[in-house]
Amino acid sequence: xxxxxxxxxxxxxxxxxxxxxxxxxxxxxxxxxxxxxxxxxxxxxxxxxxxxxxxxxxxxxxxxxxxxxxxxxxxxxxxxxxxxxxxxxxxxxxxxxxxxxxxxxxxxxxxxxxxxxxxxxxxxxxxxxxxxxxxxxxxxxxxxxxxxxxxxxxxxxxxxxxxxxxxxxxxxxxxxxxxxxxxxxxxxxxxxxxxxxxxxxxxxxxxxxxxxxxxxxxxxxxxxxxxxxxxxxxxxxxxxxxxxxxxxxxxxxxxxxxxxxxxxxxxxxxxxxxxxxxxxxxxxxxxxxxxxxxxxxxxxxxxxxxxxxxxxxxxxxxxxxxxxxxxxxxxxxxxxxxxxxxxxxxxxxxxxxxxxxxxxxxxxxxxxxxxxxxxxxxxxxxxxxxxxxxxxxxxxxxxxxxxxxxxxxxxxxxxxxxxxxxxxxxxxxxxxxxxxxxxxxxxxxxxxxxxxxxxxxxxxxxxxxxxxxxxxxxxxxxxxxxxxxxxxxxxxxxxxxxxxxxxxxxxxxxxxxxxxxxxxxxxxxxxxxxxxxxxxxxxxxxxxxxxxxxxxxxxxxxxxxxxxxxxxxxxxxxxxxxxxxxxxxxxxxxxxxxxxxxxxxxxxxxxxxxxxxxxxxxxxxxxxxxxxxxxxxxxxxxxxx
Amino acid sequence: xxxxxxxxxxxxxxxxxxxxxxxxxxxxxxxxxxxxxxxxxxxxxxxxxxxxxxxxxxxxxxxxxxxxxxxxxxxxxxxxxxxxxxxxxxxxxxxxxxxxxxxxxxxxxxxxxxxxxxxxxxxxxxxxxxxxxxxxxxxxxxxxxxxxxxxxxxxxxxxxxxxxxxxxxxxxxxxxxxxxxxxxxxxxxxxxxxxxxxxxxxxxxxxxxxxxxxxxxxxxxxxxxxxxxxxxxxxxxxxxxxxxxxxxxxxxxxxxxxxxxxxxxxxxxxxxxxxxxxxxxxxxxxxxxxxxxxxxxxxxxxxxxxxxxxxxxxxxxxxxxxxxxxxxxxx
Numbered sequence: 001x002x003x004x005x006x007x008x009x010x011x012x013x014x015x016x017x018x019x020x021x022x023x024x025x026x027x028x029x030x031x032x033x034x035x036x037x038x039x040x041x042x043x044x045x046x047x048x049x050x051x052x053x054x055x056x057x058x059x060x061x062x063x064x065x066x067x068x069x070x071x072x073x074x075x076x077x078x079x080x081x082x083x084x085x086x087x088x089x090x091x092x093x094x095x096x097x098x099x100x101x102x103x104x105x106x107x108x109x110x111x112x113x114x115x116x117x118x119x120x121x122x123x124x125x126x127x128x129x130x131x132x133x134x135x136x137x138x139x140x141x142x143x144x145x146x147x148x149x150x151x152x153x154x155x156x157x158x159x160x161x162x163x164x165x166x167x168x169x170x171x172x173x174x175x176x177x178x179x180x181x182x183x184x185x186x187x188x189x190x191x192x193x194x195x196x197x198x199x200x201x202x203x204x205x206x207x208x209x210x211x212x213x214x215x216x217x218x219x220x221x222x223x224x225x226x227x228x229x230x231x232x233x234x235x236x237x238x239x240x241x242x243x244x245x246x247x248x249x250x251x252x253x254x255x256x257x258x259x260x261x262x263x264x265x266x267x268x269x270x271x272x273x274x275x276x277x278x279x280x281x282x283x284x285x286x287x288x289x290x291x292x293x294x295x296x297x298x299x300x301x302x303x304x305x306x307x308x309x310x311x312x313x314x315x316x317x318x319x320x321x322x323x324x325x326x327x328x329x330x331x332x333x334x335x336x337x338x339x340x341x342x343x344x345x346x347x348x349x350x351x352x353x354x355x356x357x358x359x360x361x362x363x364x365x366x367x368x369x370x371x372x373x374x375x376x377x378x379x380x381x382x383x384x385x386x387x388x389x390x391x392x393x394x395x396x397x398x399x400x401x402x403x404x405x406x407x408x409x410x411x412x413x414x415x416x417x418x419x420x421x422x423x424x425x426x427x428x429x430x431x432x433x434x435x436x437x438x439x440x441x442x443x444x445x446x447x448x449x450x451x452x453x454x455x456x457x458x459x460x461x462x463x464x465x466x467x468x469x470x471x472x473x474x475x476x477x478x479x480x481x482x483x484x485x486x487x488x489x490x491x492x493x494x495x496x497x498x499x500x501x502x503x504x505x506x507x508x509x510x511x512x513x514x515x516x517x518x519x520x521x522x523x524x525x526x527x528x529x530x531x532x533x534x535x536x537x538x539x540x541x542x543x544x545x546x547x548x549x550x551x552x553x554x555x556x557x558x559x560x561x562x563x564x565x566x567x568x569x570x571x572x573x574x575x576x577x578x579x580x581x582x583x584x585x586x587x588x589x590x591x592x593x594x595x596x597x598x599x600x601x602x603x604x605x606x607x608x609x610x611x612x613x614x615x616x617x618x619x620x621x622x623x624x625x626x627x628x629x630x631x632x633x634x635x636x637x638x639x640x641x
Numbered sequence: 642x643x644x645x646x647x648x649x650x651x652x653x654x655x656x657x658x659x660x661x662x663x664x665x666x667x668x669x670x671x672x673x674x675x676x677x678x679x680x681x682x683x684x685x686x687x688x689x690x691x692x693x694x695x696x697x698x699x700x701x702x703x704x705x706x707x708x709x710x711x712x713x714x715x716x717x718x719x720x721x722x723x724x725x726x727x728x729x730x731x732x733x734x735x736x737x738x739x740x741x742x743x744x745x746x747x748x749x750x751x752x753x754x755x756x757x758x759x760x761x762x763x764x765x766x767x768x769x770x771x772x773x774x775x776x777x778x779x780x781x782x783x784x785x786x787x788x789x790x791x792x793x794x795x796x797x798x799x800x801x802x803x804x805x806x807x808x809x810x811x812x813x814x815x816x817x818x819x820x821x822x823x824x825x826x827x828x829x830x831x832x833x834x835x836x837x838x839x840x841x842x843x844x845x846x847x848x849x850x851x852x853x854x855x856x857x858x859x860x861x862x863x864x865x866x867x868x869x870x871x872x873x874x875x876x877x878x879x880x881x882x883x884x885x886x887x888x889x890x891x892x893x894x895x896x897x898x899x900x901x902x903x904x905x906x907x908x909x910x911x912x913x914x915x916x917x918x919x920x921x922x923x924x925x926x927x928x929x930x931x932x933x934x935x936x937x938x939x940x941x942x943x944x945x946x947x948x949x950x951x952x953x954x955x956x957x958x959x960x961x962x963x964x965x966x967x968x969x970x971x972x
Contacts (some may be wrong), residue, residue: 155847155905156943223943229844235821236804236846241943323822329805330820364713365721369731394807395818396799396825399757403750410742414735421734424703430721431713442704449700453693456742460689460749462682462756466814469807469842533670535811537842540850544838588718619720 024079024112036073040065060315063242067249071210079112080203101194102602112206114198116187117599119205121500123180124493126205127173128572130212132565134168137161139562144541146555148548158541159227160243164219166230167247170347171254172212174485178350179204179261181492182289184500186265188593189283191274191611191626193603196267204260211254218246229539231340232307234321234332238314245314248307255300258346262296265289274592274626276611281625283591283615284373288353291377295342295349295384303339306332330397337388345384347481349377351488352419355441358495359423361589362438363430366616368422376415383412393464402461409459416452420445435587436510440491443518447483454479454529472532478525490517490568497575498582502598505575513567520561527554590625591615650706657705658698665690672811675837675858677830678756679814685745685752692741756815759794759828767799769806769819771948772848772905773889774839780868785887787839787856790864794830803948807843810856818843831858847946848892848905881965884958888950898969906947907939912970915939923970927963 020027041057044065048056075081086093101115102108109122141161144153153161183201187194195201219225224241226232237244269282269290282290309320310332319325321332360367367373389397389405423445432438454476457463467473490513497505527550532538536547543551585594592609593600609626617623674680711721765787766777777783789795799808801819809816810829817827841852859867885891885899893905907915916926919937929936931954934947954962 150904155850159844159847159849233805233844236844239804327822329822363711363721364719366723366725368724369726372726372731394816396820396823402753403746406749407746410746411739413742414738417738418731418735420700422731424700424707425724425727425730427707427711428703429724430707430711431717431719432708432711433713433715434708442708445704446701449697453697456693456745457686457689460685460745462685462749462752462814463689465756465816466679466682466686466811468816469809530668530670533811534672535838535840537809537840539844542850617723619723623723 024077024082026078026110028079029074029077032077033070033073036069036076037066039073040069060242060245063245064249064311064315067214067245071207071214071253074210075203075206078206080206082112083199112202114194114202115602116183116195116198116201117500117604119201120180120182120184122205123176123183123208124500126208126212127177127180128569130168130172131177132569133212133216134165134173135562135565137165137168139559141165142555142558145543146552148543148545148551150542153541155541156224156227156241159229159539160219160225162539163226163229163232163247164215167215167226167250168212169481170230170343171251172208172215174347174481174489175258175343176208176254177489178289178292178347178485179258181354181489181496182265182285182350183261185496185593186286186289187268187272188499188596188600188604189286189591189615190269190272190277191592191605191609192268192272193605195264196272197264200260201264204257204264207253207257207260211250211257214246214250214253218243218250221246231336232310233336234310234313235323235329237310238321245311248311251307252304255304258296259300262293262300265293266297269293274609274611276626278611280371280374281611281614282374283353284356284367284370284377285350285353287374287377288349288351288356291381292346292349295346295381299339299342299346299385301339302335303343306335306339309335330392330395333392333395334388334397337391338385341388341391342384344480345380347485349380351444351485351492352377354488354492354495355423355444357589357591358437358441358491359426360616360618361587362433362435362441363427364433364618365426365430366614366618366620368425368428369418370614370616372418373422376418379415380412383408383415387412390459390464393461394468406459406461410456413452413456413459420449420452435494436505436507436514437491437495439511439514440487440494443514444484444487444491447479447487447518447521451476451479451483467533469538470532471528471536471538474538475525475528475532478521478528482521482525487517490514493572495587496593497572498586499593499598499600501576501579502582503575503579504582504586505579506571509567509571513564513571516564516567517561520557520564523557524554524561590617592626595626595628646706646710650702653706654698654702657701658694661694661697661701665694674814675812675831675833675835676814677832678828679812680832681752681756682814685749688748689745692745696741757828759796759830762794762796762828763789764796764798765789767797767808767819768802769799769808769841769845769852770802770889770953771804771846772841772852772892773887774808774841774852774854775887778868783887785883785889786854788859788864788867789829789831789856790861791831791834791858792861794828796826796828799825799827802953804845805843806841806845806852809840809842810837811840812837813856816842834858834860848889848903851892851903851905852889879961879965880958881961881963881968884954884962885965888954888958888962890962893947896966896969897971898965907942909966910971912966924963924967927966928959931959931962 022028041062044062045056048058083093103118109118113119141158144151144158221243223243225243226240226247228237228240228244232247269286312318313320313322319327321327321329323329356367356373386408387405389401390409393402458467458476494505494510531547531550536543582598584597587594596605607628609628611626612624615625617625671683671686674683764779768775773785775783775785776787797808799817799819800823801821803821806819807816808819813829813831815827815829817825836855836857839854839856841849845852882899891899891901891903893903894907894909895902895904896909912927913923916923919926932951933949935944938944
């Protein structure tokens with residue numbers, strides 16, 4: 001980093017480009033997007049005309065091609081590829097003058113910005129937007145489910161609502177929200193100035209709104225939206241209305257974003273750690289994201305494959321999953337779950353990292369069994385690839401495969417249990433401060449245990465045969481993904497809010513938000529265990545009359561749960577503008593991100609820190625995690641963590 | 642750890658265990674079993690529940706105890722004792738869960754093996770399609786609902802014509818996906834008589850929620866009588882009505898004569914008007930709409946939703962169905 005000519009602190013932006021039509025930005029988007037649309041159209045027409053295929057303009061083919069071309073046009077216009085285009089075309093690349101760093105006004109969040117802190121905020125705000133959309137969809141279908149029969153939505157619309165609710169929450173909220181928090185915090189935690197590939201980082205963020213808008217537009221597409229559930233099982237998904245194509249393509253864009261971010265995390269964590277930051281001194285959040293990124297890089301290509309194959313079956317009339325053409329129906333599920341089970345850990349491990357950070361700071365104690373905590377993440381990573389078929393116990397796959405897959409699924413409870421018990425031991429004898437992030441941690445610990453235990457029921461093949469595809473599953477995944485992942489995301493957002501904005505959120509509103517969420521969550525999802533076992537299948541727009549009362553209860557509770565989010569949004573928006581200044585380290589934390597100002601300087605560290613000890617040495621007399629300044633260049637003592 | 646705090650912790654654990662146990666015990670979580678497989682599944686369920694209650698109570702007790710006992714005052718800026726770990730404890734909480742999940746795995750594997758076994762089973766072929774079930778007996782008769790004898794294992798050979806479906810009877814425990822192009826088998830051994838719902842649990846399209854049938858578990862003597870009588874549907878049912886229900890028409894279409902109120906597809910009470918819309922004679926229009934549904938689409942409905950029944954419905958049944966619909970469509 002030789003950027004000495006620039007002040008490390010925020011300065012006015014570089015002068016605005018003088019040629020708005022050709023310089024990267026929203027004005028250029030206005031003409032590059034239609035241009036790429038026309039190119040896509042022309043390409044399809046030309047090839048089909050030359051080949052003599054009828055019709056020349058095929059609706060499904062055009063839709064597929066345009067869902068690649070239009071987003072590309074948008075990215076080109078916004079400037080996502082400028083640097084590489086200059087380089088590839090042999091023109092002089094503009095030396096990085098870092099004018100793309102930092103955010104001086106809200107407009108800077110709408111540019112291709114290479115500052116990991118800006119990107120982190122872009123991620124978090126965008127994902128919360130899609131969280132709200134996904135939540136509203138849930139409340140719409142809960143309104144329909146408040147009584148049996150058909151009230152507001154026909155079955156097609158109902159199926160679209162459930163499919164998009166899940167797709168938005170998984171692909172546009174939980175996975176990228178963790179990527180956003182990691183983006184902001186990881187370089188700071190390891191003492192780096194930025195991510196290893198800032199331009200790739202900016203590009204991977206901008207793929208995200210594309211995927212989200214694609215899902216939302218697909219929902220309202222004439223003829224019907226994606227309606228085969230978020231799992232999009234073949235062959236149903238290859239025979240859905242055109243909106244289904246939006247689903248397949250949106251998953252590709254979100255998946256590409258996810259893979260690019262994971263590569264960036266891996267390279268950053270491996271190569272850009274500050275002097276002395278050995279792997280055994282990494283904060284557990286970094287460990288967790290390292291593990292998650294490995295999962296993403298290895299597994300995500302499989303869901304890309306599954307979605308492409310379904311799309312090919314539909315648009316190109318291949319027969320990957322079509323029996324009549326010799327296809328293998330269950331092949332889809334094997335490929336899909338080979339990603340989507342590891343994806344459960346992609347949606348959980350970064351949360352484990354957040355819990356470790358918050359619980360150590362708020363209990364004023366070192367994380368209990370640090371090394372075993374890191375190793376259990378690795379154990380989950382490896383085991384996570386050997387359990388996918390537990391989603392298919394009733395699917396009719398090779399029946400001998402069920403018992404081994406049951407055993408591996410059960411064994412995953414062991415490293416997960418190690419983590420739960422170690423967190424409890426971290427709190428033991430501590431000095432516990434019940435701040436909002438800590439409340440969400442406690443909520444996570446109790447709710448995730450329920451989700452984990454219902455997971456044991458489902459890992460047991462005989463019980464799974466009875467409970468599979470019922471509301472018991474719906475209850476289980478919400479205890480894992482809401483009581484688990486979402487609670488940790490809230491904990492993380494509250495915990496790093498002062499670092500990201502420089503201001504403190506309102507503690508009373510934060511606590512109110514927690515309690516309403518905690519109670520609303522349990523009232524909504526706990527009864528689902530019961531109706532599922534009793535005989536209510538998932539994904540139904542209509543149900544037996546005997547479940548009417550309990551479904552009405554669930555619907556009312558879900559509206560309360562939805563309303564609690566309003567408090568969160570108000571708290572975030574108001575505190576960002578008017579909250580009291582937080583100072584550099586309001587939590588008295590030892591990790592590196594809290595040793596710099598809030599928000600941090602544009603290149604994070606005015607002086608490169610030297611790491612001399614573990615990240616959680618609370619209560620250890622004279623222990624330091626890192627030292628700053630020229631004098632810090634002493635021999636690094638042996639690791640004593 | 643002082644003895645006093647250990648006692649407090651154990652008391653807390655017992656209270657948490659009692660509350661959780663009460664929730665597990667007093668709420669009738671499982672449907673009343675009607676089969677031997679379901680009985681065994683219920684046993685595994687309670688086996689796991691005992692372990693789950695103990696684990697949950699332990700975690701909650703430690704959590705609540707810590708929050709109450711170790712909560713810092715707002716102005717307390719001190720740190721806790723720097724405990725980095727305890728190898729003995731870590732070995733214990735690795736070993737105990739390992740033993741527990743191993744025990745659950747063994748019990749589950751044994752029950753799975755027992756639940757897959759069937760001697761002298763009645764073999765019934767099950768075909769699922771949007772949005773109906775067909776059950777074919779060894780004598781070749783096909784029905785839209787299932788009748789089985791009490792006390793004897795029945796092996797279902799399940800497949801699907803179009804997309805994935807899943808066969809489930811909550812009271813019988815067993816569930817099996819119906820997959821196009823392959824035959825999956827499950828065994829059900831009922832041990833009490835009654836009528837139970839057959840529920841499709843795999844999202845299969847617009848009519849998924851109403852893809853229901855029923856299974857009637859009969860006394861063996863009554864079952865034999867029913868089979869000997871040629872397995873005729875009860876009463877003097879119109880053969881067309883039997884086809885209407887057996888082929889799943891009632892899953893999607895309102896038709897007053899068949900007491901069907903589904904609203905996925907066009908209302909068949911208005912067949913005469915619809916035939917006029919298509920400018921075709923009534924019977925020809927009905928026949929065409931069954932074999933080639935996309936030939937004419939009612940305004941406000943979509944093409945491609947209803948599957949073609951070409952080759953799925955025997956000629957004799959088709960004739961009966963067309964006649965039945967034409968006769969009973971309101972004018």
